[in-house]
Amino acid sequence: xxxxxxxxxxxxxxxxxxxxxxxxxxxxxxxxxxxxxxxxxxxxxxxxxxxxxxxxxxxxxxxxxxxxxxxxxxxxxxxxxxxxxxxxxxxxxxxxxxxxxxxxxxxxxxxxxxxxxxxxxxxxxxxxxxxxxxxxxxxxxxxxxxxxxxxxxxxxxxxxxxxxxxxxxxxxxxxxxxxxxxxxxxxxxxxxxxxxxxxxxxxxxxxxxxxxxxxxxxxxxxxxxxxxxxxxxxxxxxxxxxxxxxxxxxxxxxxxxxxxxxx
Numbered sequence: 001x002x003x004x005x006x007x008x009x010x011x012x013x014x015x016x017x018x019x020x021x022x023x024x025x026x027x028x029x030x031x032x033x034x035x036x037x038x039x040x041x042x043x044x045x046x047x048x049x050x051x052x053x054x055x056x057x058x059x060x061x062x063x064x065x066x067x068x069x070x071x072x073x074x075x076x077x078x079x080x081x082x083x084x085x086x087x088x089x090x091x092x093x094x095x096x097x098x099x100x101x102x103x104x105x106x107x108x109x110x111x112x113x114x115x116x117x118x119x120x121x122x123x124x125x126x127x128x129x130x131x132x133x134x135x136x137x138x139x140x141x142x143x144x145x146x147x148x149x150x151x152x153x154x155x156x157x158x159x160x161x162x163x164x165x166x167x168x169x170x171x172x173x174x175x176x177x178x179x180x181x182x183x184x185x186x187x188x189x190x191x192x193x194x195x196x197x198x199x200x201x202x203x204x205x206x207x208x209x210x211x212x213x214x215x216x217x218x219x220x221x222x223x224x225x226x227x228x229x230x231x232x233x234x235x236x237x238x239x240x241x242x243x244x245x246x247x248x249x250x251x252x253x254x255x256x257x258x259x260x261x262x263x
Contacts, residue, residue: 142208222258
């Protein structure tokens, strides 16, 4: 039987939490963050459990995204408001719409309208994974950036337009060409680190690197990538969870996971 990186991380998270809890700003009781994930089988976010231990209770609603293509996104995007209302009924305090390409593929105005619609319908603070990467890049002082993604060329082109709408200059972008959602989980840490190094070497003037795709598990490669490429790294799920933690009014910083999260 083959064990995926996601399964391995999930299995080791529980035993690792004991050592991580001293680094977590614990609340008197768990805060409740709602997450809308693009894929049907996505459960508790392992990276969030590693970062914030049991200080946050993650409540999940899922879409059923099949392919990381515009047609795939179109098939599920209209379900988001209903999923958000379901989370609000469960008593969450804030909502994060996960999925980077799901929220950037129609551009800046659409991403902002999506977050605004959910916030107005639920009465809750709301943000998106795309906002997480944008705010992360701004916080690390990124302007001329490189992008390592899981996407095909069409989705990469849409990401470049989206980043340009936020005044980022993309010096280089390369994707792994993945379309089927299940194929994301076969990507290994060494592959990702080497890929990030290659993308950065092709654009030496970059001041930040974006690793884009919420399906890639990237928390543990942030520090190694930064050590290799000598610029700050921002990635989808860790910095979306960082954003969500701020929505709850909590300190999102945890040492050891790249420049931004470490503070």
